[in-house]
Amino acid sequence: MRAEALKGHLDGLLLAALEDGPRHGYAVKEALRDTTDGRLDLPTGTVYPALHRLEQAGLISGSWSVVGGRRRRTYELTEDGRRSLAGARDHWQEFATAISTALGGTPWPATS
Amino acid sequence: MRAEALKGHLDGLLLAALEDGPRHGYAVKEALRDTTDGRLDLPTGTVYPALHRLEQAGLISGSWSVVGGRRRRTYELTEDGRRSLAGARDHWQEFATAISTALGGTPWPATS
DNA sequence: CTCCATACGTCGCGTCGCTATATATAGCGA
DNA sequence: TCGCTATATATAGCGACGCGACGTATGGAG
Numbered sequence: 001m002r003a004e005a006l007k008g009h010l011d012g013l014l015l016a017a018l019e020d021g022p023r024h025g026y027a028v029k030e031a032l033r034d035t036t037d038g039r040l041d042l043p044t045g046t047v048y049p050a051l052h053r054l055e056q057a058g059l060i061s062g063s064w065s066v067v068g069g070r071r072r073r074t075y076e077l078t079e080d081g082r083r084s085l086a087g088a089r090d091h092w093q094e095f096a097t098a099i100s101t102a103l104g105g106t107p108w109p110a111t112s
Numbered sequence: 113m114r115a116e117a118l119k120g121h122l123d124g125l126l127l128a129a130l131e132d133g134p135r136h137g138y139a140v141k142e143a144l145r146d147t148t149d150g151r152l153d154l155p156t157g158t159v160y161p162a163l164h165r166l167e168q169a170g171l172i173s174g175s176w177s178v179v180g181g182r183r184r185r186t187y188e189l190t191e192d193g194r195r196s197l198a199g200a201r202d203h204w205q206e207f208a209t210a211i212s213t214a215l216g217g218t219p220w221p222a223t224s
Numbered sequence: 225c226t227c228c229a230t231a232c233g234t235c236g237c238g239t240c241g242c243t244a245t246a247t248a249t250a251g252c253g254a
Numbered sequence: 255t256c257g258c259t260a261t262a263t264a265t266a267g268c269g270a271c272g273c274g275a276c277g278t279a280t281g282g283a284g
Binding site: 049 | 239240241242243244245248249250
């Protein structure tokens with residue numbers, strides 16, 4: 001699936017991927033891919049800058065480490081990050097409900 | 113609700129608003145506002161350019177008329193438009209399912 | 225006569241996801 | 255030994271597009 005329509009929803013996804021414990025960037029990318037059965041396979045050029053933004057915003061905190069000769073930047077949620085994630089979930093529910101209503105067709109959700 | 117996160121979903125909404133019959137731009141804006149209880153109140157700077165794009169793309173066709181001294185551009189769906197609307201609905205279902213899955217929290221939809 | 229709703233339009237800004245490209249290591253098969 | 259792939263990170267520049275701000279014009283209510 002094309003992920004171009006993510007505008008404004010990406011941050012929440014990344015935060016959600018970090019909810020059950022610290023992960024490094026590549027692992028976040030994989031987590032999203034796996035939990036959605038490969039439907040959400042984000043390019044690295046999307047993931048890394050977004051993580052930088054989140055860290056800059058204080059929603060996650062990162063630290064360098066080296067595992068198996070490869071450098072990793074491991075991120076974990078901050079308190080602000082958890083709050084922001086909760087907000088993102090609320091916002092998504094509202095958004096999805098509004099769009100689904102306006103879009104019509106099959107009511108909500110795809111019960112077919 | 114803030115409609116900034118519409119990126120890529122707007123076209124489908126406009127097409128859906130034209131599904132049950134021809135409407136002019138302002139009426140499309142009102143239709144979306146009304147069917148969502150005011151949650152989706154798009155600014156004119158969003159609606160009109162988008163309608164122009166859709167007409168340019170051949171998904172809707174417009175014609176001028178004058179009603180009550182005011183000029184109106186009335187649009188209706190083309191065949192391509194109907195196909196595109198169906199596609200937009202499919203795409204939305206896929207997208208919403210993927211995001212909801214990855215975002216986690218309350219599963220899907222807000223049954224609470 | 226003023227104000228608001230109706231009705232259309234466009235310019236320019238800002239955001240942000242994506243493509244392309246670069247670097248570096250580990251491991252596997254030829 | 256020589257690629258090739260997966261792992262792991264990074265950034266520059268592009269392109270798309272929704273939105274704010276503004277401009278024009280009419281009709282009706284107060």
